Amino acid sequence: MAKRKPIRQGNLLQRAEALLRQSPTDLARLSVGDSQSLISELLADRLRLEQRIEALTDELSSANRKLNEAIDQTDRVKQALHSRDKKLHAVVDSAVDGIITIDESGQVTTFNAASEKIFGYNEEEMLGRNVSLLMPTPDRDRHDDYINRYLKTGESTVIGVGREVEGRRKDGSLVPLQLSVTEFTIGRTRCFTGIVRDLSEQKRYEQEKRARLEELSHVSRLGLMGEMASGLAHELNQPLTAIASYLQACQRLIDAGNLEKLKPALNSAEQQALLAGEIIRRMRAFVSKRRMVIAPTNINAVIQEAVALCEANCRQNSVRLDLKLAEPLPDVCADNVQIEQVLLNLIRNSIEAMAEMPADADRRLLIETGSCDGSQVQIQVMLKDTGPGLAGDQVDHIFKPFHTTKATGMGMGLPISRSIIEAHGGRLWVDPDVSEGAAFHFTLPITDACDQCE
Amino acid sequence: MPATNVNEQQPTVFIVDDEYAVRDALGLLIESAGLSAEGFDSACAFLKAYDPDRSGCLLLDVRMNPMSGLDLQEALQKKNIAIPIIFISGHGDVAISARAFRGGAVDFIEKPFDDQTLLSRVEEALEKDAQLREKRAVKKEILRHYERLTPREKEVMKLVIGSRSNKQIAKTLGISHRTVDAHRARVMEKMDAESLADLIAKALQAEIA
Numbered sequence: 214m215a216k217r218k219p220i221r222q223g224n225l226l227q228r229a230e231a232l233l234r235q236s237p238t239d240l241a242r243l244s245v246g247d248s249q250s251l252i253s254e255l256l257a258d259r260l261r262l263e264q265r266i267e268a269l270t271d272e273l274s275s276a277n278r279k280l281n282e283a284i285d286q287t288d289r290v291k292q293a294l295h296s297r298d299k300k301l302h303a304v305v306d307s308a309v310d311g312i313i314t315i316d317e318s319g320q321v322t323t324f325n326a327a328s329e330k331i332f333g334y335n336e337e338e339m340l341g342r343n344v345s346l347l348m349p350t351p352d353r354d355r356h357d358d359y360i361n362r363y364l365k366t367g368e369s370t371v372i373g374v375g376r377e378v379e380g381r382r383k384d385g386s387l388v389p390l391q392l393s394v395t396e397f398t399i400g401r402t403r404c405f406t407g408i409v410r411d412l413s414e415q416k417r418y419e420q421e422k423r424a425r426l427e428e429l430s431h432v433s434r435l436g437l438m439g440e441m442a443s444g445l446a447h448e449l450n451q452p453l454t455a456i457a458s459y460l461q462a463c464q465r466l467i468d469a470g471n472l473e474k475l476k477p478a479l480n481s482a483e484q485q486a487l488l489a490g491e492i493i494r495r496m497r498a499f500v501s502k503r504r505m506v507i508a509p510t511n512i513n514a515v516i517q518e519a520v521a522l523c524e525a526n527c528r529q530n531s532v533r534l535d536l537k538l539a540e541p542l543p544d545v546c547a548d549n550v551q552i553e554q555v556l557l558n559l560i561r562n563s564i565e566a567m568a569e570m571p572a573d574a575d576r577r578l579l580i581e582t583g584s585c586d587g588s589q590v591q592i593q594v595m596l597k598d599t600g601p602g603l604a605g606d607q608v609d610h611i612f613k614p615f616h617t618t619k620a621t622g623m624g625m626g627l628p629i630s631r632s633i634i635e636a637h638g639g640r641l642w643v644d645p646d647v648s649e650g651a652a653f654h655f656t657l658p659i660t661d662a663c664d665q666c667e
Numbered sequence: 668m669p670a671t672n673v674n675e676q677q678p679t680v681f682i683v684d685d686e687y688a689v690r691d692a693l694g695l696l697i698e699s700a701g702l703s704a705e706g707f708d709s710a711c712a713f714l715k716a717y718d719p720d721r722s723g724c725l726l727l728d729v730r731m732n733p734m735s736g737l738d739l740q741e742a743l744q745k746k747n748i749a750i751p752i753i754f755i756s757g758h759g760d761v762a763i764s765a766r767a768f769r770g771g772a773v774d775f776i777e778k779p780f781d782d783q784t785l786l787s788r789v790e791e792a793l794e795k796d797a798q799l800r801e802k803r804a805v806k807k808e809i810l811r812h813y814e815r816l817t818p819r820e821k822e823v824m825k826l827v828i829g830s831r832s833n834k835q836i837a838k839t840l841g842i843s844h845r846t847v848d849a850h851r852a853r854v855m856e857k858m859d860a861e862s863l864a865d866l867i868a869k870a871l872q873a874e875i876a
Contacts, residue, residue, distance in 0.1 A: 447730075447757040451686050454757075454778040458692035461782035465699035478695055485688050531732055 311409040315344045317402060319360055331390070331411050333383035344407075349381040364403065372396055372405070380409065389416050423505055426629075426636055431502050433629045434554050438500050440561065444526035449492055452485040459485070495522055498550065505551060507637070509544035509660045512552070512582055512592055519556040520580075523564070530568040530576070534560075537581040545592050545657040547637055552657070555630040555641070556580075559596045559653050562626065566600035566651065575599050585656055591639070592659055597652040608645050630655075678793045679723035682706045683713045683739065684755070685731045689778075693726060693785075700786050702793075710739035719748045722800055724773075724792035729756040729763055737763065740770045749799055751792040755780070802872070809873035812858050820857070823850040827863070828870045 305312050311328035315321055324339040332339075332347055339346070345356035352359075363369045370376070375393035382388055389412040397404050438445075459482035466475050495518065520534060527534050560578065567576040578598045585591035603611065614628045634641040634655045644652040680697045682704055684690045690706040697704040707713040711734050713725075729736040736754055743750065753774040754767045764775040773795060774788045816824060819840075826836045833851065837844045860866035869875075 450757045450778045451689055454780070455686070455688035455692040457779040458689070458696045458782070458785075462692065462696040462699040465696070465782075469699065471699075474695070474699075478692075481688065481691065485692075488688075528730055528732055531735075533732070 309410075311407075311411070313339075313344060313347075313407045313409065315405050315407070317360065317364060317404070319343045319345060319357055322404065323406075328409070331382075331388060331409060332380065347380050349379055349387055352378070353381070360405075369394075377412065388413055423636065426632055427503075427505050429625075429629055430551055430554060430633060431500075433558075433625055434500055434550075437554065437557055437561065437626070438496065441523065441526055441557070444523065444529055445492070445496060447529065448525035449489055452489040452492070455485045456482045456489070492521075499553065499557075501550075503550065505548045505636075507546055507548050510547040510549045510552070511542070512545050512547070512594060512657065513538040513540065513542060515547070515549050515552050516556060516580055516582065516594070518549075519553045519560065522553075523557060523560050526561070526564055527578070530564050532564050532567055532576045532578055535577060535579045537579060539581075539583045542582060542584070542592060543659040543661065546660050547657050548633075551633045552637075555633050555655065556594075556596075558626040558630050563596060563598040563600060563651065567598060570601065590659055590661075591656040593654060593656050595652060595654050597647065598650040600650045602647065602649065602651045603643065603645075605645075608643055611643065612641075676722065677703055678796060679721060680704045680726055680789055680793075681713060681717070681723055681750075682726045683708075683710055683731075683736070684726075684728040685709060686728070689728070696782055696785070697789065700782075702789070710734035710736065710742075714739060714742055717748070717750075719746075719750075722793075722796055724751045724753060724789060724796055726753050726755060726789070729754055729767070737766060737770070740767065740772065744770065751795045751799070753788050753792055806873045809858070809869045809875075813873065813875060815857050816854060820850050820854050823847065824854045824858070824866070824870070825875075827851060827854065828867045828875075 305323065306326040308325060308327055311331045312323060312325040313321060313328050314323035320341055321339045321344050324334070324336045326336075328339075329335050334346075343357070345353045348356060359369070363372065371378075371392060371394045373395070375391055378390050378392045380388045380390045391410040391412055392407060394405055394407045397406065459478050463475055463478050463482070466472065466478065499522065516536065516538065520536065524534070526532075560580075563578050567574070567578070570576065576599060578596065581595045581597070583593055583595075585593040611627050612631050614625060631641045634657070638658045639656040641653070641655040644654060680702055682690050682693050682697075684693070684706070685708055687708070690708065694704040694706050707716065710727075710731055714734075727736040727739060734742075736752075740752055743752075749771075751773045752767075752771070753776065754764070754772050755776055755778055756763065757778050767775055773792050776784060776788060813821070813824075822840065823836060826839060831839070833844055833847045837847045840847070854860075855866065858866055858869060860869060
C-alpha cells in the first residue's frame with residue numbers, strides 16, 4: 214500500500230499543494246474534519262493575505278507619494294540651480310575682470326564677457342580650447358607642463374599669488390595683465406579659476422606720468438645746473454690753471470735744459486686735464502635728456518657724485534660738508550641721475566639758506582645714509598644743516614609748486630624732488646622737530662624688495 | 668746813508684692755495700723762473716709758519732676755508748706784517764677785488780693766467796718788498812739816531828724842521844740864542860744830517876712829526 218504522506222502543520226500553501234498532488238483515493242480518505250480545518254485555515258490565510266496586501270498597498274502609495282514629493286523637490290532644486298547658474302553667469306559676465314576657468318587638462322570651461330573683451334575671442338570659440346591659446350610663447354608651449362607639474366608636486370608660481378603677465382590677443386598683439394589663479398575641486402576633478410585684469414590703461418597712464426616726470430626733471434636739472442654754473446666754472450678753472458702753469462713751467466724747463474723735472478710736470482698736467490674732463494662728464498651726464506632707468510644703484514656712490522658737483526659751491530659759501538655714509542649698504546632701486554638731482558636740490562637749498570647767515574656763523578651740512586629704523590626694505594638718506602631752518606608755516610608749503618623764498622628760482626625744486634622719490638616708491642619729507650637748522654629725509658626701496666628694476 | 672741789502676737771503680714767493688695741483692704747478696713755474704717758492708695749503712698754516720723777517724711776496728687764493736685770503740690779509744695787517752700780496756681768484760669778483768685793494772693788495776689776477784703776467788707781477792711785488800724793507804731799515808736807522816737825542820734836543824729838532832729861526836726857537840723855549848745854537852749843532856751831529864734839507868728828509872722818512 215502506498216504510504217500516505219502526512220499533511221503537516223506549516224505553510225498553508227505548501228500543504229494545499231501537497232494535498233493536490235495526492236491521488237484521488239488518498240484525497241477521498243481525507244476526513245471532513247480535515248477539510249473543514251483546512252478551509253478555515255485557508256480563509257484565515259486569505260484574510261491575512263488581504264490584510265497584508267492592504268498594508269503593502271498603503272506602504273506603496275506612501276512610497277509613491279514620497280517619491281512624487283522627491284521628484285517635485287528635485288524639480289525645484291533643478292530650477293533653483295538653473296536660476297542660480299543663470300545668475301552666476303550674469304555676475305561672471307558683468308565682472309570687470311576677465312574670469313576664465315579651466316579643467317585639469319587646461320581646457321577652458323568658463324570664459325566671461327570681460328575675457329572676450331580683453332582677448333578678442335568669444336565664449337564659443339574658447340570653450341573646450343586649451344587656455345594656452347591666450348598666452349604668448351614661451352608660456353604658450355609650457356602651460357600644459359606647468360599644470361602637470363602642479364598636479365604632481367603642488368608647486369606653482371601663480372596659484373594663490375597675483376602677478377603681472379602678458380597675454381596674447383586673438384589678433385596676436387600682447388596685453389599686460391594682472392593674473393591671480395585659485396583652485397577648486399568638483400568631485401575628484403581639480404579645476405582652476407584665473408582672474409585677469411587688463412593693465413593697458415594703467416600702464417599707459419604710468420608711462421605718461423613717467424614721461425612727464427622725465428621732461429620736468431630734465432628742465433629742472435638744466436635750471437639747477439644754471440644756478441650752479443658759477444661754482445662749476447670755478448671748479449673747472451682749478452685744473453685749467455694748474456694745466457696752464459704746469460705747461461708754462463715745462464717750456465721754461467725745456468729752455469733751461471732741465472729735462473729731469475719735465476716728465477713729472479707733464480704727468481701732473483695730464484692728470485689735471487683728465488680731472489677737468491671728469492668734471493665736464495659729470496655735468497653732461499647730469500643735464501642730458503634721457504629716459505628714466507631704474508636699476509640697482511649704490512646710494513653712497515650717487516651721493517659722492519652729487520658732492521663732487523657742488524663742492525665748489527660749498528667752498529664759495531664757506532659751507533663744510535660732512536658725509537656719514539653707512540658701509541656696506543644694499544643697493545637701492547633707482548635712477549641714479551634723478552636721485553643725484555634730488556640730492557643736489559636739497560644741498561643747494563641748504564647752501565643758499567646758510568649763505569644768508571652772518572659771516573662768522575657755523576655752516577655745516579651733514580649727509581647721512583643708513584637703513585630705515587630697522588627696516589630691511591628701505592634705505593634712508595638724511596641731510597641736516599646748521600642753517601636758519603624752516604618757520605612753522607613754511608613746512609606746510611615748501612612741497613607745493615611755485616612756493617619759493619628765493620629771489621631766483623621757480624619754486625619747483627622740492628615738488629619735483631618729491632615726485633621723483635615717490636615715483637621710486639620712496640618718501641621725501643622734512644623733519645619739523647629739529648632743534649637747529651633743517652633736516653630733510655628721503656627713503657628708497659632696496660633692490661630685493663622692489664619689482665621695478667629693469 | 669742809503670741802506671742796501673738789508674736782507675741778504677733770497678726772497679721767497681709764498682703760495683697759499685688749498686688746491687694741491689694749483690699750488691704745485693705755481694711752485695714749479697716760479698722755480699723754473701729761478702725764484703724760490705714755498706707752498707701752504709691754508710691761510711692758517713701760513714700765518715703759523717711765516718717769519719716776518721723773511722723777504723718775499725704772497726700769492727694768495729681768495730676763496731679758502733675756513734680762513735679766506737681776505738681774512739689772512741686782515742690778520743697780517745693786524746700783526747703789522749706788510750708783505751706784498753698778489754691775490755689770485757677764480758672769478759672776477761669786483762667787490763672782493765675792491766676790498767683786497769683797500770687792504771693794500773698789490774695785485775689781483777684771475778685764473779688761469781699766463782706766466783708772463785704772473786712772473787712780472789711777482790717780480791714787481793718782490794721789488795716792492797725789497798723797497799719796503801729798505802725803507803723800514805732806513806727808518807729804523809734814523810729812529811736809532813733820534814733816540815740818542817735828549818728831550819730838549821728833540822724839542823729843538825722839531826722846531827728846526829718846522830722852519831723856525833734860532834731866534835724864534837729861543838723865544839719859544841725861553842732859552843738863549845747861543846744855547847739854541849749849541850742844541851742845533853748837536854742835533855745835526857747826532858742825526859748825521861749834512862744840511863737842514865737832509866734833516867727834514869730824515870724826519871719825514873722816519874715819520875718824526
